[in-house]
Amino acid sequence: MKTETEWAELCGLLPSWLEASRQQAAYGKPASYIPELAHAPADALGVTIMAPDGQKISAGECGHAFTLQSISKVFTLLLALMDQGEEGVFRKVGMEPTGDDFNSMLKLELVEPGIPFNPLINAGAIVISSLIRGKTPEEKTERILTFFRTIAGDASLTYNQAVYASESATAHRNRSLAYFLKDNRVLEEDVEEVLDVYFKHCSIEVNCHHIARMALVLALNGKEPDTGRELIPRRYVQIAKSFMITCGMYNASGEFAIRVGLPAKSGVAGGILALVPGKYGIGVVGPALNDKGNSVAGVHLLQTMSEACDWSIF
Amino acid sequence: MKTETEWAELCGLLPSWLEASRQQAAYGKPASYIPELAHAPADALGVTIMAPDGQKISAGECGHAFTLQSISKVFTLLLALMDQGEEGVFRKVGMEPTGDDFNSMLKLELVEPGIPFNPLINAGAIVISSLIRGKTPEEKTERILTFFRTIAGDASLTYNQAVYASESATAHRNRSLAYFLKDNRVLEEDVEEVLDVYFKHCSIEVNCHHIARMALVLALNGKEPDTGRELIPRRYVQIAKSFMITCGMYNASGEFAIRVGLPAKSGVAGGILALVPGKYGIGVVGPALNDKGNSVAGVHLLQTMSEACDWSIF
């Protein structure tokens, strides 16, 4: 549980920690492969920490709007688990980290039976999009939005049209992945329809408060902070947290586990969702990315906080 | 040049050689990945040998109609060379055998700069389709058909609608390859438009006489047999023959060079185009394929002929 001492320390030190971490942004740069993302302010850095009692500490550009991108994969996985059960999901995606790039096709081609290694790489997340219940892509997207709004505690959450359009127009590699999966019979639906669902949930626009709230729900094992109501079965949250440790930070997940030690998921718009089990939800945004695709300043800030407060789960 | 003795020997022995090779068909089976191809008669085997003076020897089901499939890649390469020149073509495709499957994406992902290793694997042939001159896919297809009709000496040559429709509906792996190339900026055109051109030239329907004639044009360094008129510049034929030796028989090209020693190209409908430089064009069809994708009986027959007549270019 949150202790008053720790909370006071965080309140006092967060601003200076943030400014120190902001220096790190110079070592990265915003993602350029989705044209719309390249416009993000490279040296922005924002953070929000949310406690179960509703208290929040924020610093920096915590109101900066950005799109979830890969962070959304954690929650579509959860929704797919709620829709299809463990067996339904793990018939189509594996449970293992890959060591390859997030958009790699190597293991799909080299390792039988050609299902994605895990649900947090692109190939896996595309399959997960196909497992969301709904008769049409619109219905699936609607159900995803409803679920995300509940978790984020904001009924107005929606996707950013410009980013969605930009992704959809340029996502040739994702189309390539999807057709490969279709050829392997892992993806059974129409490729463009599945991708439409995928692009839209990647384009959902949030700020640090939203992802701190989303993280807090996971930190509380699926319970709504204010009401204690179960939003997600605990078992599925456990699965999500395991994946966040083993594959949440792309090909730097192992290093993040060692240096920070918290379940987390990053996105190429610069967001990182992290959680301290039972204690806090954390939302960070810093658009300048390192070569692994994670926010440079964001990772630095999380490491500073985790070390200072001894948060590692290990 | 054709000698009368050899011709007489071929006339006399071809029928028995063909029946001996037909036994081999039992060790293979027709391609199944394009549904329409799976219906082909597994034990059919036909051959036509055409000499520069217009004489032909045929045996077996030489009139059996089948689609060119990968055999077409040799001629779209030639047309692309005539349309864009060597430099224009080799800026987009390499010159090297890969050792990987014909539809593999490994080297596109692993080897910089992500252009296809050669024009006879699927990735390369799709890029070649995009290099054919023409404002629309229809115009490109029309120019390809016109070129193929001239080479085959049959103005009625056209593509098989059912096979084309079957390929187009099921070619998810080719779509995956094409989008990968688009992402690598090797393919600049609209993916579906390029694939439409590709599927159509793969679906051009021929029999053994047609491919014997097509092979004979190459055997004569691009000259039309009857008239001596240059249909293809000799330099481009030289390039095509080099590729046929190094990559013409999928991942068994090295073995074919050793055992048969003739420039050749096979297709998954069971056809093989082979040529004895300066002497003969040969068309073979046998739908039962080995695990490398080549006609089992067809390869056996070509080996029998090449050994008996000492045709190897090596």
Add this chain to the structure above:
Amino acid sequence: MKTETEWAELCGLLPSWLEASRQQAAYGKPASYIPELAHAPADALGVTIMAPDGQKISAGECGHAFTLQSISKVFTLLLALMDQGEEGVFRKVGMEPTGDDFNSMLKLELVEPGIPFNPLINAGAIVISSLIRGKTPEEKTERILTFFRTIAGDASLTYNQAVYASESATAHRNRSLAYFLKDNRVLEEDVEEVLDVYFKHCSIEVNCHHIARMALVLALNGKEPDTGRELIPRRYVQIAKSFMITCGMYNASGEFAIRVGLPAKSGVAGGILALVPGKYGIGVVGPALNDKGNSVAGVHLLQTMSEACDWSIF
């Protein structure tokens, strides 16, 4: 901390859980690539749970002697960290799971700069062996033995000569890995000398009590159970536990994190070391392995216990 209720439940149920898990042994078989290991009794299954107060519960063939094999890699990593510090170790090995087989060379060849992805795959563990302080292989081995004896609480611990000889004589793949690393200049020492150290620590012979004690030291963050004395700095134990979660169970680490949720390390002799942080050290042995190289019955037993007692760290 250990609760009396839980302890009593474990005492009561462990024998029947063990017998149920023993059935699973039929779905695996002992490792055969080291001849000496193939003789192990396929349906043996033993377990020891050790609490900080020195109490133990055991069931099955918990006295069965077996060699540590890959379990030793966790402790040579710890000793290397104590000898060289974090920086000295992570200059030579990475922190990421690979998704490839434990003896794979793919990433060494494909991913710059050619250092092993992590210290728990063979390539990484061989490099770790080279980082242990000591002027000669004998001195390194002696220091490893001394360290392992302290952790296991048994001054008579030593390596099994027959297994060591069997490994050394047949470990061509490990030699191949080591020379590859030498070529990449990651390994600077003499290959055979490093391998001698590696083979010997893999051949250290233990039973379930030993690995339960070794696990307990990790569960207590490096403290000796009886005395509270620091045997290993806590930070290094944290690093080791992170690796055990992300890469401890070969290519089934992700699945184990989801299904069991405990830091663990398996070896091909059928041993598994697992720990419940702050509470228990667990040693399991069951020589019949699944296709990922983990004890089938052992994993089943750990999953049964973890689910029943809600031990997952996630």
Add this chain to the structure above:
Amino acid sequence: MKTETEWAELCGLLPSWLEASRQQAAYGKPASYIPELAHAPADALGVTIMAPDGQKISAGECGHAFTLQSISKVFTLLLALMDQGEEGVFRKVGMEPTGDDFNSMLKLELVEPGIPFNPLINAGAIVISSLIRGKTPEEKTERILTFFRTIAGDASLTYNQAVYASESATAHRNRSLAYFLKDNRVLEEDVEEVLDVYFKHCSIEVNCHHIARMALVLALNGKEPDTGRELIPRRYVQIAKSFMITCGMYNASGEFAIRVGLPAKSGVAGGILALVPGKYGIGVVGPALNDKGNSVAGVHLLQTMSEACDWSIF
């Protein structure tokens, strides 16, 4: 057959062609991975063309001494074929180009059954060394030397001690390959003994005259130029020439087939052996290599000659 016109033209033009090609050496540099090779003069370029009647044309540093390196692989293959027959050889090595680097292990790990793809990559050539008849490494080496002396027409041919020692001391990658093959049970002999044979035949020292003579024997289908005596069965020469076209110039074999069109084999000391079937044997040396491992100036010179004289076999 050699024509007097062509011969006269070659005599006249070769010196100026050579000087033009020598400029190209600036775009490459001598191999550095074997220390002893790095000392070679970067801008040296020499050539010898030998005709069946014994006449020779030379230009540049044709007397420069260099080691055969990979050129030797063609002749150990031939000796292995003479010792074991086709079946004995092709049970252990394949016939296909790989598209991977000459010292790559990828296909050994990824493609069943783990035999080298062809005898001209390092893995294949090491296996070939093991197939040479002889009770001891010394006897094998002696038999190789005797064979090479006969082909080169120089009874004093021997290996360069300094290069051999340098290779043997630094060839960790080759050791890695060899132990991998041993693990796959493709290599049955003692690894160091096989490598000793391999390093020695790679270190045989020659000049352009020697390799022109060796090439001429192949150009004459295995016959000794002066006597017409069969030194190598024609069938085996045919096999060797096929491999030289499909895999003789490392990963630029396809391009060389298109641009030069002659059976050839290069070595990292800068030598290239090439042949015009029935007409000439050619020896070239130019130590500055391009990034594929072939002599830059040497390839340029061969292309100049082949184009001017229309030598391509295609």
